[in-house]
Amino acid sequence: MSEVILTLNAGSSSLKFAVFEFDTTQTTASISGKITGIGRAPEFSARVGDGADLEKGILNHINTASSHEDIIALLLAWLKQHLEDRPLIAIGHRVVHGGSFFAAPTRITDDVLNKLETLNPLAPLHQPHNLAAIRAVSKWHPEVPQFACFDTGFHQTQDRVASLFALPRSLSDEGIVRYGFHGLSYEYIASVLPHHLGQQADARVIVAHLGNGASMCAMKNRQSVATSMGFTALDGLMMGRRCGTLDPGVVLYLMQSKGMTVSQVEALLYRQSGLLGVSGISNHMQVLQDSDDPHAREAIELYAFRAASVLAGLATAIGGLDALVFTAGIGENSALMRHLICDRLAWMGLCLDSEANDENATTISSSHSTVTVLKLPTNEEAVVAKACRSIVANRPIQK
Structure with missing residues (x-):
């Protein structure tokens, strides 16, 4: 049995x-x-x-x-x-x-x-x-x-410099460093890249895990070199309800001048910001895309602007870009968001095939693009199951 x-x-x-x-x-x-x-x-x-x-x-x-x-x-x-x-x-x-x-x-x-x-x-x-x-x-x-x-495990391959904040060394030694998240998703995508990219799988790849929670990971040799999230899952990209990267002075201002408590600030940054906060309508990308409200469009544009900016920054960590992979709910299902992000990165050589993108094909870059652009489903559950099999069978976990 x-x-x-x-x-x-x-x-x-x-x-x-x-x-x-x-x-x-x-x-x-x-x-x-x-x-x-x-x-x-x-x-x-x-x-x-x-x-x-x-x-x-x-x-x-x-x-x-x-x-x-x-x-x-x-x-x-x-x-x-x-x-x-x-x-x-x-x-x-x-x-x-x-x-x-x-x-x-x-x-x-x-x-x-x-x-x-x-x-x-x-x-x-x-x-x-x-x-x-x-x-x-x-x-x-x-x-x-x-x-x-x-989710933090995949990013352990990063150099120490990539994990540090510019804080006193004593705080870094206590563990206040960048950990990164969505690691199970990135591990799965890394495992299937050879099937889609061949030898290019080990080149300079950025994976964009775009969903209600969102982050990006820059890889070389299918290992994490840098990522957008840091100490908590609040950092980096704009998300469904989370603000992403924020001037820390805003938090000080909210507490000192607006009299907000820690709990109120936490609720604001984790649950009331992002797509929901900017649009005032919803944290769901499809709802915003279907809306005629100008605030919905502004939220979409801000999401794309922030994503493109972060992606360009991550490319510096790996010395350029050979392939970009979109995954997770928004990454897999929003042709509009993929278009808006890549359009802002045309200067890097990204060029989408509009028809392939609209049809949600696997390869969505055009023949003129110097960067291969893919849309791949992720499978975090398969990564967890694989790890369980290896531990129960008392054998090394194969990446």
Whole structure:
């Protein structure tokens, strides 16, 4: 009877899951899905490997006050019915911040959990919910080993200079440095680049992970050289609700002159800014693209301006640019945003094939472009499953 691995990616109001066969190298999940609207009106959807719907609907029997513990219990019970008694050999979690404690995938113990909990303030939108899912699984299935895979881990290849802030050395030594995020996404894209770029995969590549959370990573030899996010997932690009890079003097002004508390500033920067704050309409790119409101267009233009500026800066870290990869929700689905960003970077040799871009093709650069431009789906769950397989089988994790 074949064994399976479950991967979980828990957010504040959603839980994504995927089931992978243990004895295989396949990156496609046999079952995947998500529960959205946690704390409001939970909805459940699941599909099998070929994309066919397995289940979809509103969870009327789950009340609006349901916690991650309740949702995990529901999911595990549902999976037990659909796994046909196939044993669950491991559960892997996406954990956003490993801090200076963890880089490689790690088996979760009480000590590991306690250390990860100290990082909650550095990723308040993600870390507490990642850990809540781990604790919930421990309650319902304490016998199943759990593993944490860190978004910060991929960036450990960066030179020390790339990780430093211009702060007193004592603070850097305490761990106030640039960690970078979205590492599981970048690791997956790095693993598939040879299939799309051949030998150019090891050249100068920038991957743009553009979604509600967004960042970019400059790579050489498919390793991280520099990235846009830093100490927290608030840094870098403009995002759905997050401001991205901000003059630190703004924070001082808000607290000293506007009398805002730490909690109020945190809410402003993490939840009320970005596309939502600038547009005053929505944090969803498609909603803004469909709007006639000039504030929506301004938010779109600012997003593109900031993204192009950051991308150009990252190119200096790798001495130029041979390939650009768009991925994640906006990167994969917004032809307009890809066009606006690349149009601002025409001076670097980027030239899109408008028809290919509009059709969401894989290669969207024109024959005249000196930079290859790709649009690739990411698969963080496959990276987590691969790490679990390697650890359980007691073999090195292959990149």
